Amino acid sequence: MQIREFEAHMIKELVKRSSPNIDNVTEPVKKIIDEVKRDGDKALRKFTKKFDGADIEEFKVTREEIEESYKKIDERVKNALDMAAANIKKFHRLQLPNQWLKKINNGIIGGQIIRAIESVGCYIPGGRAVYPSTALMTIIPAKIAGVKRIICCTPPANDGTINEATLIAADMAGADEIYKVGGVQAIAAMAYGTETINPVDKIVGPGNIFVTAAKKLVYGDVDIDFIAGPSEVLIIADEHANPEYIAIEMIAQAEHDPDAASVLVTPSKSLGEKVYNILENKIKHAKRGDIIRKSLENYGRIIIVKDLGEAVYFSNEYAPEHLIIMTKDPKTLLDRIENAGSIFLGELTPVSAGDYGSGTNHVLPTSGCARMYSGLSTESFLKKPTVQILSEEGLITLKDIVIPLAEYEGLYAHAESFKKRLMR
Numbered sequence: 001m002q003i004r005e006f007e008a009h010m011i012k013e014l015v016k017r018s019s020p021n022i023d024n025v026t027e028p029v030k031k032i033i034d035e036v037k038r039d040g041d042k043a044l045r046k047f048t049k050k051f052d053g054a055d056i057e058e059f060k061v062t063r064e065e066i067e068e069s070y071k072k073i074d075e076r077v078k079n080a081l082d083m084a085a086a087n088i089k090k091f092h093r094l095q096l097p098n099q100w101l102k103k104i105n106n107g108i109i110g111g112q113i114i115r116a117i118e119s120v121g122c123y124i125p126g127g128r129a130v131y132p133s134t135a136l137m138t139i140i141p142a143k144i145a146g147v148k149r150i151i152c153c154t155p156p157a158n159d160g161t162i163n164e165a166t167l168i169a170a171d172m173a174g175a176d177e178i179y180k181v182g183g184v185q186a187i188a189a190m191a192y193g194t195e196t197i198n199p200v201d202k203i204v205g206p207g208n209i210f211v212t213a214a215k216k217l218v219y220g221d222v223d224i225d226f227i228a229g230p231s232e233v234l235i236i237a238d239e240h241a242n243p244e245y246i247a248i249e250m251i252a253q254a255e256h257d258p259d260a261a262s263v264l265v266t267p268s269k270s271l272g273e274k275v276y277n278i279l280e281n282k283i284k285h286a287k288r289g290d291i292i293r294k295s296l297e298n299y300g301r302i303i304i305v306k307d308l309g310e311a312v313y314f315s316n317e318y319a320p321e322h323l324i325i326m327t328k329d330p331k332t333l334l335d336r337i338e339n340a341g342s343i344f345l346g347e348l349t350p351v352s353a354g355d356y357g358s359g360t361n362h363v364l365p366t367s368g369c370a371r372m373y374s375g376l377s378t379e380s381f382l383k384k385p386t387v388q389i390l391s392e393e394g395l396i397t398l399k400d401i402v403i404p405l406a407e408y409e410g411l412y413a414h415a416e417s418f419k420k421r422l423m424r
């Protein structure tokens with residue numbers, strides 16, 4: 001963990017910090033994918049034993065296992081899942097786009113229709129923590145979009161079971177099939193299929209660097225959402241911010257994974273120092289202390305900038321998964337934010353609100369991908385074919401566009417297809 005004065009080269013160094021990790025594991029990850037492609041379920045069994053310590057005969061979770069989970073679940077957790085699901089549904093219904101057909105010019109009607117992707121695979125992580133919340137975040141928007149077949153894969157515990165809250169969350173969100181397989185092997189199975197798992201059209205969901213590298217490798221054979229790797233938070237704060245809140249936000253992201261990143265950018269050196277001291281103290285006693293310590297050592301940074309303008313510049317270059325703004329008037333900075341997966345304004349808005357239940361999606365782009373991707377949404381599961389209808393008037397409106405351009409491009413049949421209709 002370091003406190004450093006801002007220098008321009010830091011941005012490149014920090015922004016790139018996850019990508020080399022992904023590249024470092026490409027080779028072993030590719031080998032696993034190839035083996036799953038070649039050997040199907042046999043390879044899934046081998047890698048599940050190797051990485052999760054579990055012997056799995058049947059990968060598909062049975063209805064009885066799901067019913068058992070409903071009996072075992074802690075009532076408080078079940079209620080929390082129900083309430084989270086309600087907010088997530090409300091938010092994601094609002095994201096449904098409209099179909100439309102409108103007059104574009106005389107005799108030309110244009111528009112778009114909305115269709116769901118037919119089958120999707122949701123990856124629910126389960127290595128260093130369990131993620132029932134991710135089951136809600138991936139399956140609910142797919143369901144709202146109208147996806148016909150929603151499958152999900154999640155790593156089993158070493159006794160071959162799946163965490164009960166994850167099973168319940170997946171079931172209540174509307175998963176059609178749930179499989180006890182995680183990591184690279186799950187991504188390969190969803191992309192290429194095995195004897196047990198039929199392949200899907202698109203794979204979504206977050207994961208560690210191995211899972212993320214696997215998604216990157218299968219992209220093109222199937223669609224993926226985006227790079228949703230180890231968690232990141234960047235906090236822009238001024239001297240008005242509460243250092244305790246900042247420190248706990250950094251720890252909350254760090255506890256996900258030693259590869260997670262927590263960055264504070266502030267013009268207040270004294271705030272930076274306070275946060276540093278609180279962190280030093282807190283990590284001595286924190287649960288999951290080993291993961292937190294490693295994460296903060298690897299990718300924890302406190303960066304002192306000249307002013308809030310420089311902080312915003314840094315943040316836009318970094319393009320964090322989560323951006324928290326804890327300044328006197330956080331809304332005034334919002335207009336200047338260009339790149340961030342999800343933005344948390346004000347000191348009463350912790351990232352955990354979005355992680356679990358305010359309704360927004362917690363599957364978000366990492367490794368600088370917020371420069372060009374938004375987080376998972378209902379639209380991630382939709383396609384928008386365009387539609388057009390021309391009348392005779394429309395042919396006349398377009399003739400001086402289509403015919404000269406088609407002939408200029410040397411594509412004479414294109415021009416001909418137009419002329420034929422004009423001359424009928």
Ligand SMILES: NC(=O)c1ccc[n+]([C@@H]2O[C@H](COP(=O)([O-])OP(=O)(O)OC[C@H]3O[C@@H](n4cnc5c(N)ncnc54)[C@H](O)[C@@H]3O)[C@@H](O)[C@H]2O)c1
Binds near residue numbers: 125126362
């Ligand atoms: N960006 C987002 O939207 C978002 C959301 C939630 C969680 N996350 C991130 O998801 C990740 C969850 O990671 P996790 O590890 O807890 O669960 P995970 O399910 O992503 O990974 C566990 C699997 O990794 C595989 N694995 C472990 N070591 C391996 C190795 N050496 N070679 C090949 N495969 C190996 C195993 O198959 C194991 O089942 C964290 O990094 C967390 O920060 C990101």
Ligand SMILES: N[C@H](CO)Cc1c[nH]c[nH+]1
Binds near residue numbers: 131134364
């Ligand atoms: N912070 C994670 C996204 O990076 C999401 C999450 C799930 N559970 C807890 N947190």
Ligand SMILES: [Zn+2]
Binds near residue numbers: 231252253256355
């Ligand atoms: Zn989290």
